[in-house]
Amino acid sequence: MKISFPHMGYSYIAFKWLVExxxxxxxxxxxxxxxxxxxxxxxAPEFACIPFKILLGTYLEVVEMGAxxxxxxxxxxxxxxxxxxxxxxxxxxxxxxxxxxxxxxxPRSDIMDFWKKLRWLRKTGGISVKExxxxxxxxxxxxxxxxxxxxxSHEIRPYEIHRGDTTRGLWTALDMIDKANTLQExxxxxxxxxxxxxxxxxxxxxxxxxxxxxxxxxVVLEPAANHYIQIMLGEMGVQTDRSIYLTSYARxxxxxNLEGDVFEVAKPYLNEAPIGGHGVNSIGETILxxxxxxxxxxxxxxxxCIPEIVAKSIIPTVSKDYSIPVLTLFIDEQTGKxxxxxxxxxxxxxxxxxxxxxxxxxxxxx
Amino acid sequence: MAKIGIPRTLAYFLYxxxxxxxxxxxxxxxxxxxxxxxxxxxAGVKEAVNDACIPIKLYHGHVAYLADKADYIFCPxxxxxxxxxxxxxxxxxxxxLGLPDMIRFGIDHLPEIIDTRVDLxxxxxxxxNVFCEIGSQIGNTHEEIKRAFSKALKVQKQFDNLxxxxxxxxxxxxxxxxHKPAQVSHDNCDLTIxxxxxxxxxxxxxxNAGLIRLLEKENVKILTQDMLSDKTMNRQxxxxxxxxxxxxxxxxxxxGLHFMARPDVDGIIHVTxxxxxxxxxxxxxxxxxxxxxxxxPYLSIAVDEHTGEAGVRxxxxxxxxxxxxxxxxx
Numbered sequence: 001m002k003i004s005f006p007h008m009g010y011s012y013i014a015f016k017w018l019v020e021x022x023x024x025x026x027x028x029x030x031x032x033x034x035x036x037x038x039x040x041x042x043x044a045p046e047f048a049c050i051p052f053k054i055l056l057g058t059y060l061e062v063v064e065m066g067a068x069x070x071x072x073x074x075x076x077x078x079x080x081x082x083x084x085x086x087x088x089x090x091x092x093x094x095x096x097x098x099x100x101x102x103x104x105x106x107p108r109s110d111i112m113d114f115w116k117k118l119r120w121l122r123k124t125g126g127i128s129v130k131e132x133x134x135x136x137x138x139x140x141x142x143x144x145x146x147x148x149x150x151x152x153s154h155e156i157r158p159y160e161i162h163r164g165d166t167t168r169g170l171w172t173a174l175d176m177i178d179k180a181n182t183l184q185e186x187x188x189x190x191x192x193x194x195x196x197x198x199x200x201x202x203x204x205x206x207x208x209x210x211x212x213x214x215x216x217x218x219v220v221l222e223p224a225a226n227h228y229i230q231i232m233l234g235e236m237g238v239q240t241d242r243s244i245y246l247t248s249y250a251r252x253x254x255x256x257n258l259e260g261d262v263f264e265v266a267k268p269y270l271n272e273a274p275i276g277g278h279g280v281n282s283i284g285e286t287i288l289x290x291x292x293x294x295x296x297x298x299x300x301x302x303x304x305c306i307p308e309i310v311a312k313s314i315i316p317t318v319s320k321d322y323s324i325p326v327l328t329l330f331i332d333e334q335t336g337k338x339x340x341x342x343x344x345x346x347x348x349x350x351x352x353x354x355x356x357x358x359x360x361x362x363x364x365x366x
Numbered sequence: 367m368a369k370i371g372i373p374r375t376l377a378y379f380l381y382x383x384x385x386x387x388x389x390x391x392x393x394x395x396x397x398x399x400x401x402x403x404x405x406x407x408x409a410g411v412k413e414a415v416n417d418a419c420i421p422i423k424l425y426h427g428h429v430a431y432l433a434d435k436a437d438y439i440f441c442p443x444x445x446x447x448x449x450x451x452x453x454x455x456x457x458x459x460x461x462x463l464g465l466p467d468m469i470r471f472g473i474d475h476l477p478e479i480i481d482t483r484v485d486l487x488x489x490x491x492x493x494x495n496v497f498c499e500i501g502s503q504i505g506n507t508h509e510e511i512k513r514a515f516s517k518a519l520k521v522q523k524q525f526d527n528l529x530x531x532x533x534x535x536x537x538x539x540x541x542x543x544x545h546k547p548a549q550v551s552h553d554n555c556d557l558t559i560x561x562x563x564x565x566x567x568x569x570x571x572x573x574n575a576g577l578i579r580l581l582e583k584e585n586v587k588i589l590t591q592d593m594l595s596d597k598t599m600n601r602q603x604x605x606x607x608x609x610x611x612x613x614x615x616x617x618x619x620x621x622g623l624h625f626m627a628r629p630d631v632d633g634i635i636h637v638t639x640x641x642x643x644x645x646x647x648x649x650x651x652x653x654x655x656x657x658x659x660x661x662x663p664y665l666s667i668a669v670d671e672h673t674g675e676a677g678v679r680x681x682x683x684x685x686x687x688x689x690x691x692x693x694x695x696x
Contacts, residue, residue, distance in 0.1 A: 272467075304419075
């Protein structure tokens, strides 16, 4: 079968390998472009959030490329994302596209359904259970390693002397991971990728500002949706830390549930959890970033995202109490790169002058 | 005795009889905000976070009105009222879940907020515990609460029964509280239209520009999903690939699907609020189902802070003309 899936950051490298090694043909989803968004906007309801529109656009593109099956995720609410696949199915049918949408619900909400779908994927691919487990484990390792090198790239970028070196280094590393086929090769790719990133010419005398990136998972994870905000900030000389990585998300939400901590932190401000998506997390993470000495926080959210609106209405109080500036960017199909850049530059300027004032005070005290 | 401020929006339209009877039986005074006005809407737009939907902005406006007039603001945290949905995780919209915190941090100089958590997933019996919590927050004893609660339930039941007799909630409230005789006559109605949507949009005649009055003047018999029993509605759940996650949305969808199957209904109007998250899905889904299931005429009206009567009237009139033309042709 020709299988495709949503594009989410660099994870497609691992998913591509997974699909191919399960014995299927993989239609790699193209990176979301303005055409993707145009297609999505044309068929999606007006007030659907931007991830919905981008995914729909992606699905329409992969169907053009010949995809027969689209694999997606479900959810148990109350965020809209859990209902995406149903609506996407309706809309693809309405657009006359002949494609099967298979959504995996969280194993803890419907374990039977989860196993049945996995079994179907394995049988149609024609591999044994043992092989299937091996393939899964390897793919999971790939995602981990992809996240490892991406994290390192965000640490190094603000120090780079030649702009663009880190991004090029990241792609070299990702290419190596892409070509790796066994656990050992993946580990080698990781070591080599990190070594190359570390070797980039750096100016370690700089003192970069530290900004935490929080918000809704899709616009945080997909650089094409957030206008490469982390690369943009990195090249402005800012070190960024992202609250969500696919591996941390998967670890927290499916196998071990560690999210309780963030909820607990957010409790004085939002006495209810979860409220869907990453709404409560955004509040808790703002507090955590403040406690860890970050200079500021950028909240990313799709326009009309319900949980993030709740968070946004509470965050000003958190920001005041913990004295940490927060910039909220709501992203929709009208958002342009220049607009995002202008606002980020202003925000970074503000954080810099804030830091100067603080340091001057500290010097005076001494 | 305390003055309890109740905003006349959101869940008010379905649960007010329960709240009013309960508080009054405990000898508290109820301060209710007036029906929505321009001033309330403007205050809401000013106080609420700018990305919020109209109903949430309205709620902020109503609360701001009550801020200096009451000792308590009654803003229960509505989480769920039943165990429903594919995984039994049905809740209210996330904005309802965060509502007490949104107003607490959004509006200055608020009195104490009664933000008791209402989560009835475990069963209807939980409701009594919820009211115990509310009652003890405002200083009442267990005995008093018990008496007031059972009386409140009775009144709410009476109200619900009136709804099932196809009486609209505002009129049903009039009957329950002012003992007006029920006078509904559909004798000269020549069309039956089902309006679906959230109670706080359907029955707030300011925000929907008097939609219901408009239809009544046009001799239309009006049905809404609130006139259906849960049992009737839940039958529709099985006909969908997956239930939605939100209580009011499920009601609107199930109601819509139910009315599609009823031969006496001529058309469906879905009233939705600008920037409502769940409605972006509900609206398109009901539209698609309406065409697939029966070719049912379907009109979607989105209301926002600028909705004018003329705009709504034009669209309603065009819709009714089309329905009458269609009927006469057959």
